[in-house]
Amino acid sequence: MSGLKAVTLAGAGLIGYIALFALTSCSTVAGVGQDVQKVGDEIEEAAHSH
Secondary structure, eight states: OOOOHHHHHHHHHHHHHHHHHHOOOSSSHHHHHHHHHHHHHHHHHHHHOO
16 A cells, blocks of 8 residues: 555544544543543554554
């Protein structure tokens, strides 16, 4: 996979995660923090796997 395709795929994945969490929004500040942490973990995992 070329570098540009990998970046595009990672960007699309990130947008998907953000949309998923926005659509399933949480009701507390702690919940928002957990969602942000989860997205960060997924981004970090994706970066390590490429």
